Amino acid sequence: MGATVTAERDNLVPGPVRVPKTAELVAEHIRRLIVRGEISEGESLPTETELRAQFGVSRPILREAYRVLEAESLITVRRGARGGAVVRLPGPEVAGTYVGLLLQSNDVTLDDVFRARMVIGPAAVRMAAERRDPEAIAELRAALEAERAAVGEPQVYGVVGGDFHHALVRASGNKTLLVLADMLVSIVRITTTHFYNYKMTDATRRDFSRHSLDAHTVLVDMVEAGRAADAETFWRSHLESLRTRFLGAYGETTVVDLFQ
Numbered sequence: 001m002g003a004t005v006t007a008e009r010d011n012l013v014p015g016p017v018r019v020p021k022t023a024e025l026v027a028e029h030i031r032r033l034i035v036r037g038e039i040s041e042g043e044s045l046p047t048e049t050e051l052r053a054q055f056g057v058s059r060p061i062l063r064e065a066y067r068v069l070e071a072e073s074l075i076t077v078r079r080g081a082r083g084g085a086v087v088r089l090p091g092p093e094v095a096g097t098y099v100g101l102l103l104q105s106n107d108v109t110l111d112d113v114f115r116a117r118m119v120i121g122p123a124a125v126r127m128a129a130e131r132r133d134p135e136a137i138a139e140l141r142a143a144l145e146a147e148r149a150a151v152g153e154p155q156v157y158g159v160v161g162g163d164f165h166h167a168l169v170r171a172s173g174n175k176t177l178l179v180l181a182d183m184l185v186s187i188v189r190i191t192t193t194h195f196y197n198y199k200m201t202d203a204t205r206r207d208f209s210r211h212s213l214d215a216h217t218v219l220v221d222m223v224e225a226g227r228a229a230d231a232e233t234f235w236r237s238h239l240e241s242l243r244t245r246f247l248g249a250y251g252e253t254t255v256v257d258l259f260q
Contacts, residue, residue: 021064022057022061023057023062023064023065023068024065024068026051026055026057026061026062026065027065027068027069029055030045030065030069031072031074034074034087034089039087040087041087041088041089042087043086043087044084044085044086044087045075045084045086045087047084048062048084066085069085072090072094073088073090073091073094074087074088074089074090075087075088091182092179092182092183092185092186095182095183095186096182096184096185096186096187096190097186097190099183099187100186100187100190100256103187103256104255104257108255108256109252109253109254109255109256110188110191110192110246110247110250110254110255110256111243111247111252111253111254113184113187113188113191113256114239114242114243114247115243116184117181117184117185117188117239118236118240118243120169120177120181120184121168121169121235121236122232122235122239123172123177123232124168124169124171124172124174124177124178124181125168125172125219125231125235126228126229126231126232127172127173127174127177128168128169128171128172128173129222129225129227129228129231129232130226131171131172131173132224132226133171133173136167136171137171137223137224139167139170139171140164140168140171140220140223141220143160143163143164143167143168144213144216144217144220146160146163146164147160147161147164147209147212147213147216148213150209151206151209151210151213152206154202154205154206154208154209157205157209157212158189161209161212162185162189165181165185166178166181166182166185168219169181169182171223187256191257192246192250215234215238218234219231219234219235219238222234
């Protein structure tokens with residue numbers, strides 16, 4: 001009995017405990033203030049002198065904390081006499097880069113990512129059509145107009161097309177789906193930019209833009225009419241056509257590549 005208790009106790013004893021560095025503790029405190037919204041995006045952090053006094057740390061330690069937060073894209077540090085740290089909130093491209101690196105290191109294929117989009121996108125579309133929020137639909141209409149104006153400018157269209165996808169998932173009202181969808185769109189955009197820029201002619205890009213615009217217009221009409229099932233089916237078919245088109249150029253076994 002005593003031996004059993006001793007063995008169980010020994011199993012509960014952790015290995016060596018890593019004590020966080022002071023700079024990491026300072027970074028964690030500032031990070032918490034940012035993500036809780038206690039410091040707004042675009043707002044400057046207190047001066048280095050004020051922060052050093054507040055935390056009781058040296059300049060090198062504070063600078064190390066800044067580097068941690070800069071690497072996380074939570075602040076931008078401006079150098080010079082009028083410099084300082086300015087808060088910035090992480091966007092989907094930040095998460096997309098980190099997750100993209102994780103996917104690439106695990107040899108995840110582009111096909112795998114497209115199929116994940118085909119799970120998230122149609123579900124969000126159904127929710128948007130069921131919700132039929134007037135403000136969200138107005139945002140979708142505005143995104144369509146921006147696309148229509150950019151059809152003859154393929155590089156611009158790539159940007160506003162991404163804005164449409166963002167507005168579409170946001171119309172679902174589900175913030176978690178929005179983060180996931182934006183992250184996947186970011187990964188796909190990074191991975192397929194080389195194809196779009198160098199393997200498509202201007203005429204092909206314009207044709208691609210017009211095709212996307214037509215599909216987006218039909219979809220918004222369905223969402224506005226509340227045709228949830230039709231919108232879900234239509235959007236799944238559209239995403240499948242995109243998957244087929246890109247994989248026709250890349251191949252189904254092509255691994256996500258952020259370094260083209």
